[in-house]
Amino acid sequence: MDRCGEAGPEGKENCSSEPCKSTLKTPLKQSATSHSVLAEIQSNSGPLTTPPKLKEIPLGDPWTPTTNLKILISAASPEIRNREQKKGLQDSRSEILEAKHCLQEHLSGDEYEKSQPSRKEKSLGLLCHKFLARYPNYPIIGESNYICLDEVAEELTVERRRIYDIVNVLESLHMVSRLAKNRYAWHGRHNLNKTLQTLKKVGEENKYMQLIQLIKKREYENEFELDGEKNEETATKTIGINEHSEMCFIELPGMEFRAASVNSRKDKSLRVMSQKFVMLFLVSTPQIVSLEVAAKILIGEDHVEDLDKSKFKTKIRRLYDIANVLSSLELIKKVHVTEERGRKPAFKWTGPEVLSDIQGTKPISTVSTFVPSNSLEPKPSKEQCSKNLFPTRGKQIFTRHPSLMKLVKSIESDRRIHSAPTSPVKTSTTGCDQNSSTFPSKMAHLAAICKQQLEGQSSELKMKTKLTSNLECNLAAPESILKSETYTTSPSPSLVHSLGVLPLSHNSMSPVMLPHPHAGVSYTIYLHPSQAQTATTYSPSFVLQSVPCTNVTGVKTALEVNSKVPFSKMTTEEGDGNVVKDDTNFLNAKEKKVTKIESTPRSLLKRSQALQENSLIKKCKHGQKSLGVPMGKSVKNERPSSRALHVDTEVISFQERGQIKFEKLDQNMECCCDKERREGFPEDGSKTNNTQERPVPFAVHAHEALFPSGYLIPIARCTQHSNETTFSNKEKAGICSLQPATYSSPITGVIPVTASELTAVNIPAFHVSGNPVLQSLPISPKAEHVNTVSENVNLQQRKVLKNESQIPDYELNGKSVAVIPLQQPSVPAKPKESQVVTENFFRTPGGPNTIASLSSFPENSDRVFQKTLTIPQRKLEVSDD
């Protein structure tokens, strides 16, 4: 593959002179030349780094100028090439056969066996090299580049089974596509870049990076605790990766599977595994992924309960298979990560730099869980997105019935337009690039309309706000919908919030309006479209209405919510200086992504609610039925999972408490409202920014929060909107305090909130705790960072939020509720620790400051950290092999 190397997306130079047509059979010299191929490959910098190109070069032919000329001519003229190759093919075949016979005649027994290719020479990687050498990196489009598996297997003298392995991985990268039985089409690297971009995007949306970090964190924890297999298993379960949304094969438009037969057994397909594996690299920083972590993630997405040793080993085997092919493609390179436990095999991404910002490219997931096939979103590819070529295990089929599609489309459009006056425009800022770019023109049009209406009325809204600000800030008023939540956590409660708008600073989730049938209030939760069904199933009172936000996954939500600080810290922990920078960028990028959800007038809500209820419940029934075990398990597992996550929850609470301490109780609504007025409706750009800085609003009916973690992604913020009417004051308080306070810096203010008060908070932790993402919060081993928030992060945040130092607190039923700005350093003072925590990738984050900082926190909360504090720094090094 290095012949073209990583020519990059633009590098269309067809540097390969290989035949473009698979019909041009590779001379059967392969087996006879395997040694030479291997030698050639190994003689280079690394194993399997040199593409063989044997076919072009008849055995024995040196790379002479004449040869090159022939190759060039051949490449230029398919006809000539074909003629030449057919000729060469026949010649070489006969030569090989003769040589083989000769070999057998002259050698016998051990000698012959020794002459047989060694295990290494039969490796999948080498085989893949041979395979790739048959075809050009960039085949001429339009030419028929067919691959006949039988022929290839024969020519490469391997059983077809092996070819499947290669083809499956190549297929995952859209380098080949299946045409029919035993027949594939070769696309070369034409689609590679696009595929990688798509995969990266999907990986980001699925928060694979956080998952990786989470797993590592857990490993650290386990390492210094029980250090037992069981413990590890538990930890993995706890992580919730198993509950991470499943996703199946990601297709590119026009690259969908043509044969239904391929859609079977896809859930464990090498294709899907390969894509996920690649995603891990694309979202990691640095782009090094250990097999162990990859295996855990892959297993987690399948069945946690299956996480026994054999499963793990099997996964590792498969990963090796995939890695071999990817290595042949020169996309990854094997390295070793050395840590205290010893050397761990890992792979480093050596492929092209991939930008996740893909314009106009929308991944097509064969499973609705992957890309939010937001049924309510009139995307051009919606049908494709929601189509379920691959019923996942359990035979899930989430394809929405056409009639329902139409219905929800109508509802969505209706809702958008009508809610515009009081809703923040769903601005498609840079952060929404991914999504917006993929939005159909219709959506764009609707958004534009809403935006115009909004802007036109922004001034009016401001006026309204002034008049009603005080009332709106009154949380005690149960009837006020969408009103007060905003204050509870929003660093800059916006006018929009107070007016019932549900601002979402989460572009990648699928915000869902949950009008509560009984309370008449709406909740906004983020969940995966497919999960929405599940959620609905368990909470009939919920009506899930997807909002056009593409990305999604459970993990995402919580992560995103906390991404501002916690994750940045986290990332920082795992990375070096550069990583920190990258992460910052990452944060910035994330911050740019803003998705606002329009508030829905009650009438509309009810209406849509009714409609949706019908359709969704039906769908859910179906989904439940089809989901069968998974769903049941999800729910059942939720509790154990939540329990297991208790530590995390505690940490979160702890952080919250810490943060609460620093909040001023005497912050009043006026401040809040004033701030809102000040920041109410800035320009588009600023509006977006502000929104981004705001905590993601989220409200969940505590009693019905029985969603499987990872499926329901509650934005654990005491949110603003929401119709907490259904919440008891206590619950409200709990929810509010539940917010994963990311700023637990001891230097922040203190809010006299009693422990008991906080205790009540943990109810909804419920989902939060179950959410794998939240676990990614800088807790435990990384708890140190809670108080050592990377200064650059703080600075960055301070820049944006410097004006939001005043955080109002509210009183709910006599209990003070701290309003904790999520993305805002609630610290009036500057961080005393200026040193940036620059943890190395595989280094356990830790620091002397940890203890000190923790010491200022309540005892019970510290408990969680105690053990992690003892975790020694581990020195990990990555070494190429």
Added chain:
DNA sequence: TTCTCCCGCCAGACC
């Protein structure tokens, strides 16, 4: 001893 991963059984899907 652990890491790698080849090999081929076998079962589901397809024809």
Added chain:
DNA sequence: GGTCTGGCGGGAGAA
């Protein structure tokens, strides 16, 4: 019923 696909894990070579 035959063939195609590909999940899976035993077990052996390599490190």
